[in-house]
Amino acid sequence: MNKDLRHRAWAEIDLQALQANLGVVRQHNQDAGITAVIKSNGYGHGMETVAQALVRAATEVERFAVATVDEAVALSTLGTGKRILLLQGFSDAEQARYLVESDLEFVIHADYQLTILKQVLRSHRPVRPLTVWLKLDTGMHRLGLTKSEFLEAYQQLMALTGVGRVIVMSHLACADDPEDFTAAANTVEQLQRFDKVLSDLPAIDSRQPGRSLAASAGILAWPDSHFDHLRPGIMLYGGSPLSNVTGLELGLQPVMTLRARLIAIKQVPAGESIGYGATYTCNRPTRIGVVSIGYGDGYPRSAPTGTPVLVATAGGYQRSCLLGRVSMDMITIDLEGLGDAEVGDEVLLWGESLSADEVARFAGTISYELFCQVTSRVSFIYD
Incomplete structure (x- = not known):
């Protein structure tokens, strides 16, 4: 597990995937x-x-x-x-x-x-x-x-x-x-x-x-x-240009994978609320994680509770979701059932194994906007 803490949020750009997607264009017209x-x-x-x-x-x-x-x-x-x-x-x-x-x-x-x-x-x-x-x-x-x-x-x-x-x-x-x-x-x-x-x-x-x-x-x-x-x-x-179909389903490869890190883990009692506006209230004792990304980095503030993320634990990627509102610098996610998650673990916001199109649907937008609004606070790593 990569626990290098130089980057709080980063986008990995797969240039071979970009070239492969260009090849898909040619497959549709010679x-x-x-x-x-x-x-x-x-x-x-x-x-x-x-x-x-x-x-x-x-x-x-x-x-x-x-x-x-x-x-x-x-x-x-x-x-x-x-x-x-x-x-x-x-x-x-x-x-x-x-x-x-x-x-x-x-x-x-x-x-x-x-x-x-x-x-x-x-x-x-x-x-x-x-x-x-x-x-x-x-x-x-x-x-x-x-x-x-x-x-x-x-x-x-x-x-x-x-x-x-x-x-x-x-x-x-x-x-x-x-x-x-x-x-x-x-x-x-x-x-x-x-x-x-x-x-x-x-x-x-x-x-x-x-x-x-x-x-x-x-x-x-x-x-x-x-x-x-x-x-x-x-x-x-x-990304997919078609409604209700992801790029992955169209045979396209994700070029941008956006990642951040777990920077805190907390146990929240039943009946307590999370984040600005107290929009999510725990109906049971809930283990939550705080992730180092927010709308100041380009993650959509419109993303609601339930928006999927992947947590890279010692046991591999495990699916989780947002709880509460997106803040400028942080999001909170559900860690119930992810007992091996720990501070420093990577969290995948979209890209590899989690389509930006799926995340965009939760946020009421399109993958075009997700990609274009990633800010300069995010480090870009080209491969």
Whole structure:
């Protein structure tokens, strides 16, 4: 048993699992290009390290996608040799000039961006013809152009000197719940709208655009959405994009395992309550453990009594659960039946043998949020 007390809470990042999950993407489609989504600091796993590991993987990544200009700058500086896509595009002329001069790809999702791009291209020649992603709103109503706006923008883009290729994209709103009738109908309708616009494009320009619709949920559950470019995100990190199915059940390997330690063990009498708000009252004498992690480390405060954890005792991992509210620096867990648990034992919060998707369901959230909200107080160990 590792009783090294240097780390009070730490996240172990399994880069081989990351590479294996990239291989799962390829199993679902042998031909489409893969745009690995590593925004939000690689979904909380460390963007630079994630990018370098994916470059080394047996499955080839065509490009990386990020959300912000700062992320694009950092990734460009890293020098992976892969294309970089800025998913939200630029918001002003200064950002547009940087993207054009740096030979980065970007999304245009609004008319004002096309106006800015035209202005920039009048005075700035790109390193090579640009690849521009043009976003169609097929029903999510977040980012993207309406059909009429899209067709007009497409015509203008194809006529612009400096633009070499256009990739048509959209995003599915309900692909995560293929078993739900309403959600599935929504996805089918979005697919039909996407196909209809694609069928209108040859009348505008004979050149064939690229096509991209599938993120992780589309890759796993909607093969008709695959087209030319896949955009895997959460599945790379072992999390499930599908409702009521864990990443483990989908054949994905957990990349992040979050651990902390037992720092105290107490015996609480029957009738006494635990933690802030006295939300849990012991109905019997209860042996509890105090664990060195809390919402200040990114563990969700919304996690209720009953949220599972694994305690690494001398007899191996044993399942336990939270009792009472999550504090900033600590949680309390039930140690009844875990007689060999002792101070210094490791406690696994999610990852290896305990799916982050399961923990997220207890906490009323999704594994995406669990990964992204782990804070800098947590030590990261890469393997």
